[in-house]
Amino acid sequence: MNAFETLAAFYETQREAELPCSATDVMRLCLLDWLIVSRAAKGDAVAESALAYAAGQGEASLFFGGGASARMAALANGTVSHALDYDDTHFAHIGHVSTVVIPAALAMGEARGASFETILRAALMGAEAATRFGVWLGREHYQIGYHQTATAGAIGAALAASVAAGHRDVRAALSNACGFAAGLKAQFGTGMKPVNAGMAAANGVEAVLMAEAGLAGSETVFEAFAATHHGLKDTAAWDEIGEAWLFEAVTHKFYPCCHGTHAMIEALRDALQRMPSSERTLERITVRTHPRWMSVCNKPSVKDALEAKFSYRALAALLVQTGGAAVDEAGLQSLFPMRESTGALMASVEVIADEAVSEEASRVTLEAGGASAQAEHDLRAPMSFEARLEKLLAKGEGVLPKGEAARYWDVVQSADVTALLSLITE
Amino acid sequence: MNAFETLAAFYETQREAELPCSATDVMRLCLLDWLIVSRAAKGDAVAESALAYAAGQGEASLFFGGGASARMAALANGTVSHALDYDDTHFAHIGHVSTVVIPAALAMGEARGASFETILRAALMGAEAATRFGVWLGREHYQIGYHQTATAGAIGAALAASVAAGHRDVRAALSNACGFAAGLKAQFGTGMKPVNAGMAAANGVEAVLMAEAGLAGSETVFEAFAATHHGLKDTAAWDEIGEAWLFEAVTHKFYPCCHGTHAMIEALRDALQRMPSSERTLERITVRTHPRWMSVCNKPSVKDALEAKFSYRALAALLVQTGGAAVDEAGLQSLFPMRESTGALMASVEVIADEAVSEEASRVTLEAGGASAQAEHDLRAPMSFEARLEKLLAKGEGVLPKGEAARYWDVVQSADVTALLSLITE
Numbered sequence: 001m002n003a004f005e006t007l008a009a010f011y012e013t014q015r016e017a018e019l020p021c022s023a024t025d026v027m028r029l030c031l032l033d034w035l036i037v038s039r040a041a042k043g044d045a046v047a048e049s050a051l052a053y054a055a056g057q058g059e060a061s062l063f064f065g066g067g068a069s070a071r072m073a074a075l076a077n078g079t080v081s082h083a084l085d086y087d088d089t090h091f092a093h094i095g096h097v098s099t100v101v102i103p104a105a106l107a108m109g110e111a112r113g114a115s116f117e118t119i120l121r122a123a124l125m126g127a128e129a130a131t132r133f134g135v136w137l138g139r140e141h142y143q144i145g146y147h148q149t150a151t152a153g154a155i156g157a158a159l160a161a162s163v164a165a166g167h168r169d170v171r172a173a174l175s176n177a178c179g180f181a182a183g184l185k186a187q188f189g190t191g192m193k194p195v196n197a198g199m200a201a202a203n204g205v206e207a208v209l210m211a212e213a214g215l216a217g218s219e220t221v222f223e224a225f226a227a228t229h230h231g232l233k234d235t236a237a238w239d240e241i242g243e244a245w246l247f248e249a250v251t252h253k254f255y256p257c258c259h260g261t262h263a264m265i266e267a268l269r270d271a272l273q274r275m276p277s278s279e280r281t282l283e284r285i286t287v288r289t290h291p292r293w294m295s296v297c298n299k300p301s302v303k304d305a306l307e308a309k310f311s312y313r314a315l316a317a318l319l320v321q322t323g324g325a326a327v328d329e330a331g332l333q334s335l336f337p338m339r340e341s342t343g344a345l346m347a348s349v350e351v352i353a354d355e356a357v358s359e360e361a362s363r364v365t366l367e368a369g370g371a372s373a374q375a376e377h378d379l380r381a382p383m384s385f386e387a388r389l390e391k392l393l394a395k396g397e398g399v400l401p402k403g404e405a406a407r408y409w410d411v412v413q414s415a416d417v418t419a420l421l422s423l424i425t426e
Numbered sequence: 427m428n429a430f431e432t433l434a435a436f437y438e439t440q441r442e443a444e445l446p447c448s449a450t451d452v453m454r455l456c457l458l459d460w461l462i463v464s465r466a467a468k469g470d471a472v473a474e475s476a477l478a479y480a481a482g483q484g485e486a487s488l489f490f491g492g493g494a495s496a497r498m499a500a501l502a503n504g505t506v507s508h509a510l511d512y513d514d515t516h517f518a519h520i521g522h523v524s525t526v527v528i529p530a531a532l533a534m535g536e537a538r539g540a541s542f543e544t545i546l547r548a549a550l551m552g553a554e555a556a557t558r559f560g561v562w563l564g565r566e567h568y569q570i571g572y573h574q575t576a577t578a579g580a581i582g583a584a585l586a587a588s589v590a591a592g593h594r595d596v597r598a599a600l601s602n603a604c605g606f607a608a609g610l611k612a613q614f615g616t617g618m619k620p621v622n623a624g625m626a627a628a629n630g631v632e633a634v635l636m637a638e639a640g641l642a643g644s645e646t647v648f649e650a651f652a653a654t655h656h657g658l659k660d661t662a663a664w665d666e667i668g669e670a671w672l673f674e675a676v677t678h679k680f681y682p683c684c685h686g687t688h689a690m691i692e693a694l695r696d697a698l699q700r701m702p703s704s705e706r707t708l709e710r711i712t713v714r715t716h717p718r719w720m721s722v723c724n725k726p727s728v729k730d731a732l733e734a735k736f737s738y739r740a741l742a743a744l745l746v747q748t749g750g751a752a753v754d755e756a757g758l759q760s761l762f763p764m765r766e767s768t769g770a771l772m773a774s775v776e777v778i779a780d781e782a783v784s785e786e787a788s789r790v791t792l793e794a795g796g797a798s799a800q801a802e803h804d805l806r807a808p809m810s811f812e813a814r815l816e817k818l819l820a821k822g823e824g825v826l827p828k829g830e831a832a833r834y835w836d837v838v839q840s841a842d843v844t845a846l847l848s849l850i851t852e
Contacts, residue, residue: 046641053639056495057483069482145654179618180625182608186650192605192643195636199606210621213479215472217618224612228571230654 003136004174004222006238007129007159011170014125014242015163022385023245027124028412029388030088030098033252034081035408035423036392038063040399041083046191050079050198060107061425070111074157074205077103077424078198082149085193086399089259090250091360091379093134093152094142096197097250100153101126101160103201106424108208109164109417116417122163126204127247130156135246138232142185146229150183150196157204165208172216177207178225179217251360251379254391255327256399257309260297263362263377264289264312265319265327270375271364272324281368282320284348287312288363291353298351305332317345328398429562430600430648432664433555437585437596440551440668449671453550454838455814456514456524459678460507461834461849462818464489466825467509472617476505476624486533487851496537500583500631503850504529504624508575511619512825515685516676517786517805519560519578520568522623523676526579527552527586529627532850534634535590535843542843548589552630553673556582561672564658568611572655576609576622583630591634598642603633604651605643677786677805680817681753682825683735686719689788689803690738691745691753696801697790698750707794708746710774713738714789717779724777731758743771754824 001009041047042064053076055066060073063080067073081087081099088098105122108114114122134152142148158177162170180203183196218224226233255265264287275282289297289312299311308314309332318331321342325331335342357363361378383391389409396405411419427435467473468490479502481492486499489506493499507513508525516523531548534540540548560578568574584603588596606629609622644650652659681691690713701708715723715738725737734740735758744757747768751757761768783789787804809817815835822831837845 049636049640053636053641145650175613175616176618176621179610179613179622180608182606184605184647184650184654186647187601187605187643190601190644191641192602195602195641195643196605210475210479214475215479215617215621217613217621218616221610221612224571224610228610228656 002223003133003233003238004219006241007133007155007174008171010129010241011125011159011162015168019121019124020245023124023128023248024120025385026248026250027120027127029252029385029392030127030250031102031120031123032389032405032409032412033088033392033395034098034102035412036396036400036405037084037086038077038081039404039408040086041080044083046194047080047083049191050076050195059111061110061421063424065425070107071202071205071209073107073110074103075198075202077107078201079194080198082194082197084256086253086256088250088252090131090134090247092246092249093131093148094139095130095134095149095152097127097130097153097156097247098123099197100149100200100204101130101156103198104157104204105160105164107201108161108205110421112165114164114166114417116415116420118166119164119417122160124247125163126156126160127250128241128245129159131247132237132241136231136234136237137226137229138234140230140232144230145185147183147185147187147193147196150200151181151229153197153200154178154181154203154207157201158207159204161205161208165212167208171219172211173208175217175219175221176210176215177204178221180207181225249380252388252392252395254395256329257315257327257332258297260289260293261310261312261315263360263379264364265315266377267362267364267375268316268319269324270377271366271373272319274373274375275366275368276371282345282348282366283369284350284367285316285320286365287316287349287351288354288357289351290357290359290361291355292359294351294353304336305329308332308335312351313346313349316349317342320345326394326398428649429559429659429664430645432667433559433581433585433600434597436555436667437551437588441589441594445547445550446671449550449554449674450546451811452674452676453546453553455678455811455818456553456676457528457546457549458815458831458835458838459514459818459821460524460528461838462822462826462831463510463512464503464507465830465834466512467506470509472620473506473509475617476502476621485537487536487847489850491851496533497628497631497635499533499536500529501624501628503533504627505620508620508623510682512679512682514676514678516557516560516673518672518675519557519574520565521556521560521575521578523553523556523579523582523673524549525623526575526626526630527556527582529624530583530630531586531590533627534587534631536847538591540590540592540843542841542846544592545590545843548586550673551589552582552586553676554667554671555585557672558663558667562657562660562663563652563655564660566656566658570656571611573609573611573613573619573622576626577607577655579623579626580604580607580629580633583627584633585630587631587634591638593634597645598637599634601643601645601647602636602641603630604647606633607651675806678814678818678821680821682755683741683753683758684723686715686723687736687738687741689786689805690715690790691741692803693788693790693801694742694745695750696803697792697799698745700799700801701792701794702797708771708774708792709795710776710793711742711746712791713742713775713777714780714783715777716783716785716787717781718785720777720779730762731755734758734761738777739772739775742775743768746771752820752824
């Protein structure tokens with residue numbers, strides 16, 4: 001079966017099947033995280049612009065109040081949830097997932113009166129489709145300049161919106177969405193980066209609405225998309241689809257900085273705990289990372305907190321200064337204006353590009369007074385549900401008023417769609 | 427100046443400049459043609475589906491009645507005007523032009539209370555931008571599978587919508603539209619082909635609306651678009667922009683069949699007039715055409731009127747049988763069920779792929795009883811305003827009730843925006 005047939009068959013067999021507990025649990029955590037990063041974006045200029053653009057009349061709720069058509073709600077809410085760039089990432093897919101599929105599932109689900117369970121299923125199936133379509137497209141698609149979050153995301157969003165709308169068939173929606181899918185990395189650093197995520201959600205919703213109106217594209221469009229968009233068509237992307245859930249390997253950001261620094265942060269926090277406390281003054285910090293990150297997160301000098309988010313050295317200095325506390329905005333701000341001691345700490349950090357370290361991992365060595373400590377962290381390492389939840393709640397405490405994240409988790413656990421929508425609009 | 431700066435400068439200098447009469451006259455003819463092919467699509471399944479999808483509340487008119495938001499009106503009206511695939515084509519750009527830029531100009535113009543002159547200027551400047559952006563992308567973009575009507579069209583639509591909205595600056599709108607631009611030839615033969623045109627118009631309108639909301643992409647996105655979308659970046663595309671109007675070379679379809687057959691039809695009609703009337707029985711018809719058309723319009727056998735639209739042989743037989751009358755739907759239908767004499771005529775046609783014949787030309791030779799007649803036609807050959815108008819009015823007579831096309835032309839000449847909108851909604 002080709003890619004199109006495979007996803008259509010996945011849809012047909014899984015639409016009413018029992019879903020695996022573990023993947024569904026991960027989607028619940030993603031929903032919690034999505035609520036945290038979206039509600040933390042209140043007041044963000046791009047988020048507010050998108051909401052103002054979308055606000056109108058319609059059957060779907062917008063963050064922080066008001067309504068819009070399902071397409072416009074998906075567009076605006078998807079933009080809101082990516083505005084802080086603090087949402088989840090799938091490294092195999094090379095894309096942000098929940099920020100596209102949850103808004104599509106929710107907007108269409110609300111418009112059609114779907115249950116919480118249906119919306120959760122829609123988001124999960126859409127996330128799996130986006131992830132696998134992203135793997136199918138492969139690295140070259142991303143490397144040459146496509147924003148996979150948006151391109152593969154539109155396919156996931158169409159699948160999610162189809163589930164949420166209760167359709168038996170997804171074929172027309174998949175073809176339509178593939179024809180609409182767009183998004184370039186050239187927009188990074190502008191308001192259009194979050195809009196790419198929102199537009200992918202909107203494209204998925206519109207693909208379904210047009211299919212309902214009787215408009216259907218060709219079933220050969222996936223192949224044409226790969227041929228035109230530098231897709232590798234990696235057939236391994238479809239291995240065990242419906243049995244294994246690749247989406248489960250999604251990673252959450254627990255710190256508000258570039259995802260490429262997160263493995264280093266975890267490894268350094270571990271290494272600091274292993275260093276004898278008598279050794280107060282570190283002489284050298286060695287960070288090994290995959291070469292792909294050197295152009296992204298290895299800024300040699302930094303002038304503000306934003307640049308520090310892309311600097312191994314600045315983040316390492318902050319971690320040493322705080323004794324390994326979780327990185328947060330206040331900590332990043334505290335680095336500036338930069339003190340001499342911070343500069344000295346940064347100078348003691350050596351960053352080494354090492355092909356032997358995986359893209360999602362980092363290895364850190366500390367040396368002080370003859371003693372040394374080492375730790376390694378791989379973001380792909382399994383994390384228990386409880387550990388993920390604890391870290392997400394702590395993340396929420398960092399960006400929202402006290403107790404908010406725990407309240408959001410109660411709503412997710414309640415499986416009450418009315419409570420969920422109230423939370424979004426409040 | 428790079429492509430982005432060039433189009434931004436074109437916008438700034440031409441937005442209020444006096445436009446050349448000849449190009450404006452061509453746009454008036456395009457508006458007439460656009461009204462003819464759109465209103466002739468009433469009842470077409472794809473057109474009606476798009477209108478039903480878009481219908482809602484809003485400040486912009488839909489064909490055949492009702493209103494919608496500016497974006498939705500652009501989407502639906504653009505789909506309607508491409509539904510019959512009978513709208514204008516620019517061979518240098520390799521795309522349909524008016525079907526994208528007029529709906530964008532009109533929807534935004536109506537929403538903002540623009541004058542007829544402003545809407546016409548918007549459509550013309552948008553058409554020039556789409557044409558030149560298409561030339562800049564080049565042939566490979568189209569050959570590999572992108573539907574240039576939609577991709578370059580979105581840039582033209584954004585520029586058109588900016589003029590219609592009266593904006594001083596087009597930069598954010600151009601960047602946003604380039605990020606949204608999509609459309610694949612794989613959708614040909616499905617309802618998504620016309621939707622590609624409508625979506626390009628909608629993308630242009632949405633790009634402007636988002637810019638108004640404060641959302642702006644990167645000004646490097648044109649370069650990234652070319653790098654990712656197999657664009658050749660032919661800098662000759664920008665030669666004499668603002669002085670020469672490439673759009674003027676747009677061609678109208680005067681017959682309801684593949685545009686690749688039109689040069690042959692004109693040449694054969696001429697050749698038939700040159701053949702002595704005493705020679706009733708043609709022994710051989712030789713058609714020379716550019717090789718690129720052989721895979722498109724050289725169907726060796728045909729089973730119905732739709733296939734006949736892509737068959738040099740069937741069209742030649744029809745022309746001989748009617749003594750060179752204009753090809754129309756009734757004539758195409760009259761070929762079926764196929765008579766023996768028609769089959770014999772088709773068998774007497776030899777189609778020769780000839781690199782020496784340009785893509786827009788054809789050379790036809792007739793032989794009978796020792797006599798012969800030859801004629802050549804190039805669709806790029808200049809045609810007077812009056813000749814174009816006459817042919818368009820005749821085209822209108824073929825697809826609409828008697829007198830309708832002449833009435834549309836009166837509306838175009840009246841330069842009355844209210845009359846234009848009434849005509850669309852009636």
